[in-house]
Amino acid sequence: MLPLDDRTPVELLAIQRPQFEPPRTRYLYYPDTAPVPEGVAVNIRGRSYKIIADVDMTKAAQGVLFAHGSRFGGHALFIKDNKLHYVYNFLGIKPEQVFVSGPLPEGKHALGMEFIWEKKGDHGESLGTTILYVDGKEAAKGPMRAQIGKFTLAGDGLCVGFDSGDNVSDLYQNPGRFTGGTIKGVAVDVSEEKYVDLDKEAQAAFATD
Template sequence: MYNGLPLDDRSTAEVLGSERPQLAEPPFNENSLETDTFSYTYYPGGSEIPEAVAPNIRTRSYAIEATVDFSAKGTPKGVLLAHGGRFGGHSFYIHKDQLCYVYNWLGQQEQKISCSLGQFSNEVKLKVEFAKKETLDPKEGVANPELGSSTVGNITLSINGKTINKSLIENDFEEYSGQFLTQPGKFALSGEGFNIGKDAGQPVSSDYAEDIPYEFEGATLKKVIITIKNDAEAQDPDKEFMGMLMRD
């Protein structure tokens, strides 16, 4: 007996909090205000982006804005942005003349908001926005403890800056009707890819499960801008690790 185990006796906090090489500086620092925002701009045709370097929307407010040129007068359909897969993720897409956004909570509930796209012959800005209200604390007697430390917020669609008040929200949680819940942990332990103009892995939404990767067509996707707000909860490595295990 050499009593050599464990080979790594660090805690979850120590493992997840260890310094790792960074491709870029974090969007916010200790001097940032809660109202500060940071935007990422992406263009179609690129490779899949690993979750570790994709925009972090966990426990915070965020917005996704796609600029699309409809001058080709085709039948637009397909994914504008997708991150994750059928066991957890989110996707912004056009399907059957509807502008749709799905947040697939841990693969258990495909929360969906949609509206009629309408007819266009020019460049249009399509946007979905999640405005955080609160992050649940299971220790404080929430309505459903199984929701863990999910974040609750209002979800809206807009076209050219005009909010679509007649948007349809489906599969929302009974305890939080008319709102969306986002999961606290990553979409997978190893991360599932972030894509522009397609959903390259497992489908986030069952709407296009038979048409994967559901590449965008019928119009020209110019760019996608993701804006995150500095209102995320303070990082809790143990809680984030449990959130990832909830998915896997």
């Protein structure tokens, strides 16, 4: 019997499924809300993306700013030991891909990261460069690979201020709720624009609040 669909598993995982709303280039998310299902969350698979968190923090601040996925695959932006961390967990394979800033001063900050897509790997995964930013200035940089399948194949919805279900990273424990400050919101941008002047981007994203 001939196969009804001869596409490979990698090709099937990369298919863009129908969404409940038209795709956009910028998505805004807020704390104290329920996890956002992946069917209506921003799609970062196979593309460049930026995450920008507008935060007012003390030196005691710690916890999750943004998280999507689980220990079987996902990514998270969080504060630990007074430093900004971004972790990309590639299908639960160790070691985790970790990017860490220097110490953060208390006060208002635009904290974020950018993944610059460069090419496909041997198995269809995304290969590129990740840059961590604090107030628009580069804080860490290095190569990264990203999965093409959805995080919710074995994970959780998109969260701001905490991580539901399994924690994305071993560097914090669930729910990893953010304390010691306030999160005004988190923007995820999938446009092709350069990551320029992060402070102004964050302010513009949440100017209507």
